[in-house]
Amino acid sequence: xxxxxxxxxxxxxxxxxxxxxxxxxxxxxxxxxxxxxxxxxxxxxxxxxxxxxxxxxxxxxxxxxxxxxxxxxxxxxxxxxxxxxxxxxxxxxxxxxxxxxxxxxxxxxxxxxxxxxxxxxxxxxxxxxxxxxxxxxxxxxxxxxxxxxxxxxxxxxxxxxxxxxxxxxxxxxxxxxxxxxxxxxxxxxxxxxxxxxxxxxxxxxxxxxxxxxxxxxxxxxxxxxxxxxxxxxxxxxxxxxxxxxxxxxxxxxxxxxxxxxxxxxxxxxxxxxxxxxxxxxxxxxxxxxxxxxxxxxxxxxxxxxxxxxxxxxxxxxxxxxxxxxxxxxxxxxxxxxxxxxxxxxxxxxxxxxxxxxxxxxxxxxxxxxxxxxxxxxxxxxxxxxxxxxxxxxxxxxxxxxxxxxxxxxxxxxxxxxxxxxxxxxxxxxxxxxxxxxxxxxxxxxxxxxxxxxxxxxxxxxxxxxxxxxxxxxxxxxxxxxxxxxxxxxxxxxxxxxxxxxxxxxxxxxxxxxxxxxxxxxxxxxxxxxxxxxxxxxxxxxxxxxxxxxxxxxxxxxxxxxxxxxxxxxxxxxxxxxxxxxxxxxxxxxxxxxxxxxxxxxxxxxxxxxxxxxxxxxxxxxxxxxxxxxxxxxxxxxxxxxxxxxxxxxxxxxxxxxxxxxxxxxxxxxxxxxxxxxxxxxxxxxxxxxxxxxxxxxxxxxxxxxxxxxxxxxxxxxxxxxxxxxxxxxxxxxxxxxxxxxxxxxxxxxxxxxxxxxxxx
Ligand code: 26Q
Numbered sequence: 195x196x197x198x199x200x201x202x203x204x205x206x207x208x209x210x211x212x213x214x215x216x217x218x219x220x221x222x223x224x225x226x227x228x229x230x231x232x233x234x235x236x237x238x239x240x241x242x243x244x245x246x247x248x249x250x251x252x253x254x255x256x257x258x259x260x261x262x263x264x265x266x267x268x269x270x271x272x273x274x275x276x277x278x279x280x281x282x283x284x285x286x287x288x289x290x291x292x293x294x295x296x297x298x299x300x301x302x303x304x305x306x307x308x309x310x311x312x313x314x315x316x317x318x319x320x321x322x323x324x325x326x327x328x329x330x331x332x333x334x335x336x337x338x339x340x341x342x343x344x345x346x347x348x349x350x351x352x353x354x355x356x357x358x359x360x361x362x363x364x365x366x367x368x369x370x371x372x373x374x375x376x377x378x379x380x381x382x383x384x385x386x387x388x389x390x391x392x393x394x395x396x397x398x399x400x401x402x403x404x405x406x407x408x409x410x411x412x413x414x415x416x417x418x419x420x421x422x423x424x425x426x427x428x429x430x431x432x433x434x435x436x437x438x439x440x441x442x443x444x445x446x447x448x449x450x451x452x453x454x455x456x457x458x459x460x461x462x463x464x465x466x467x468x469x470x471x472x473x474x475x476x477x478x479x480x481x482x483x484x485x486x487x488x489x490x491x492x493x494x495x496x497x498x499x500x501x502x503x504x505x506x507x508x509x510x511x512x513x514x515x516x517x518x519x520x521x522x523x524x525x526x527x528x529x530x531x532x533x534x535x536x537x538x539x540x541x542x543x544x545x546x547x548x549x550x551x552x553x554x555x556x557x558x559x560x561x562x563x564x565x566x567x568x569x570x571x572x573x574x575x576x577x578x579x580x581x582x583x584x585x586x587x588x589x590x591x592x593x594x595x596x597x598x599x600x601x602x603x604x605x606x607x608x609x610x611x612x613x614x615x616x617x618x619x620x621x622x623x624x625x626x627x628x629x630x631x632x633x634x635x636x637x638x639x640x641x642x643x644x645x646x647x648x649x650x651x652x653x654x655x656x657x658x659x660x661x662x663x664x665x666x667x668x669x670x671x672x673x674x675x676x677x678x679x680x681x682x683x684x685x686x687x688x689x690x691x692x693x694x695x696x697x698x699x700x701x702x703x704x705x706x707x708x709x710x711x712x713x714x715x716x717x718x719x720x721x722x723x724x725x726x727x728x729x730x731x732x733x734x735x736x737x738x739x740x741x742x743x744x745x746x747x748x749x750x751x752x753x754x755x756x757x758x759x760x761x762x763x764x765x766x767x768x769x770x771x772x773x774x775x776x777x778x779x780x781x782x783x784x785x786x787x788x789x790x791x792x793x794x795x796x797x798x799x800x801x802x803x804x805x806x807x808x809x810x811x812x813x814x815x816x817x818x819x820x821x822x823x824x825x826x827x828x829x830x831x832x833x834x835x836x837x838x839x840x841x842x843x844x845x846x847x848x849x850x851x852x853x854x855x856x857x858x859x860x861x862x863x864x865x866x867x868x869x870x871x872x873x874x875x876x877x878x879x880x881x882x883x884x885x886x887x888x889x890x891x892x893x894x895x896x897x898x899x900x901x902x903x904x905x906x907x908x909x910x911x912x913x914x915x916x917x918x919x920x921x922x923x924x925x926x927x928x929x930x931x932x933x934x935x936x937x938x939x940x941x942x943x944x945x946x947x948x949x950x951x952x953x954x
């Protein structure tokens with residue numbers, strides 16, 4: 195096929211692919227045809243691999259819908275759009291046909307997807323390795339103001355990931371299973387084509403799913419890749435997680451060794467052919483697995499350790515102790531007995547190196563610490579934002595930092611501007627291009643040129659109009675998908691991210707209750723506010739689900755109150771995912787990034803909102819710190835305790851939520867409201883009480899000390915927005931112009947320069 199240049203040709207190509215006139219084609223037929231066209235076009239971008247190639251191993255790749263993104267990256271989007279429109283069809287309706295693959299939970303999985311886009315765009319040889327979950331993450335439903343979970347059958351029909359004939363044998367609990375490779379083309383923007391390699395078992399069978407998302411967790415052959423992270427609140431669930439992880443790393447390691455051999459490696463020189471990035475601890479077993487496989491090829495243990503350490507690097511995404519994976523040794527004895535001799539020998543090497551028991555791989559209670567293995571046996575450990583890396587070095591992982599100071603480095607996260615600007619905000623993209631030309635699409639630092647327009651009233655007016663259009667579009671989408679009507683002339687404040695106590699959706703909730711009382715007392719906000727949430731809670735995380743319940747109940751209480759509903763509306767978007775994010779982010783005025791300082795490793799939503807012209811209301815945490823540095827204090831709303839204060843408060847162990855509750859009347863009033871008559875008559879008393887008790891007696895993530903500071907800053911933001919709209923838009927433009935640093939192209943270039951050295 196010729197490189198498609200114009201609409202006429204696209205018309206012919208598309209109708210040929212559909213085998214009929216476009217007017218007669220259904221959207222499904224057009225989708226299938228375009229899938230084929232993208233596949234053909236992407237093959238033209240395949241480039242030979244020279245030198246080192248990256249393998250990014252991750253249990254999650256939250257890739258989002260692919261059609262539009264691929265068309266943009268291949269330079270076909272405008273042609274296809276014009277062609278469809280000439281036949282009375284729309285791109286938006288076409289996009290509806292595509293199911294969104296739920297192959298990730300949140301930040302870590304979306305980061306992996308952004309990285310694949312940037313690797314291919316920068317023409318770097320780099321593939322992903324992951325699992326082909328049949329139902330991915332659950333679909334979220336709200337019933338009686340509570341979350342319930344149902345399976346999301348996203349597979350079936352035409353798929354981007356193509357089944358191949360390649361299979362690898364993987365031994366799980368002493369039995370052999372056949373892992374099959376599926377390949378999904380990753381098209382770079384004017385770049386090269388790389389692949390996301392996903393493994394699966396042919397025997398997996400969705401009919402074992404029973405009620406909701408429950409299933410028999412012991413039938414490995416039939417359930418292994420059914421869901422992303424099956425509920426790990428019981429033994430069977432945790433074991434299944436290990437089965438999943440080993441399938442991924444063993445098949446992945448075999449594939450890597452095979453590819454490198456084909457390219458001429460004798461395996462002793464593996465580091466000249468491969469770089470492996472371990473995305474959090476979920477793929478950590480790739481280390482002992484590679485050592486084991488090299489052993490089978492006759493390479494001695496010590497040499498194998500040296501090779502693998504040179505090849506592998508590890509990224510840490512969290513300082514929450516409960517998320518750092520550690521497994522009872524007997525789990526591993528059961529699932530991967532073949533790895534245990536290797537892991538024990540690695541632990542013995544560590545014992546020779548240090549007497550510090552907190553750095554051992556296998557501790558006294560026979561627990562295996564995956565992160566410890568990563569740090570000892572890779573050549574690089576990185577955090578994902580400057581503050582996060584400092585905390586790793588100085589406290590959380592300090593014992594390792596002292597052993598290997600040269601291994602620790604920071605790589606501040608980034609996002610791909612193709613999806614999070616070009617694709618999701620075409621109007622803003624067009625405005626930017628009209629002002630500074632198209633260079634920013636490949637070199638995001640060019641956005642700084644927008645600083646020349648911050649006092650240009652015409653530009654600001656246009657930017658204001660674009661935000662208003664995006665808010666109207668979100669309002670339309672909310673009406674259509676969530677059955678709610680919102681006012682696009684209110685201020686849109688959005689908090690969308692996984693639900694976790696440290697991310698503190700509950701702080702936002704307490705603010706909204708506070709406002710409720712203020713309005714009742716006749717103190718109206720300066721403008722009506724629409725508080726929008728999007729969040730899924732882990733199925734077994736009770737308090738997280740209680741917070742969702744409290745928010746949905748409050749939303750109803752307010753909607754039913756004629757006085758208050760004129761001023762506040764709460765919208766909790768059901769089943770938040772990448773597709774929803776693409777509608778919400780361009781429509782946001784105020785981006786809520788309110789984690790407890792020190793707990794959010796980086797955040798990447800914060801970058802997406804900023805790029806789309808929202809101002810941030812946040813704590814000095816994760817990448818918010820770098821955003822604040824970039825835009826300046828006058829262009830961001832910062833509040834709350836510093837990470838140092840938080841860490842000190844934890845180490846003194848003297849935080850008492852109850853004291854704050856009892857001594858601060860504002861706090862008491864808001865917290866008591868949770869189980870007051872209005873809420874209880876609308877919601878579930880047991881859940882509301884449980885949540886209130888958690889706040890008063892635990893509040894592990896210190897919501898209450900930041901409450902008053904949050905109210906002050908947020909009220910200030912609402913007032914600024916209402917009183918000086920053009921001033922607000924001016925600050926939004928400054929945020930956009932400073933977003934260049936947060937492009938994942940920059941992040942990937944840094945990984946490459948400092949860790950991977952690809953193609954060399
Ligand atoms: C661990 C053990 C058992 C079961 C599940 C898990 C588990 C699952 C998912 C642990 C962690 C995750 C996901 C973590 C994650 O998404 N972290 C986010 O990574 C982003 C990209 O670096 C950061 O921006 C966020 O700050 C961080 O929260």
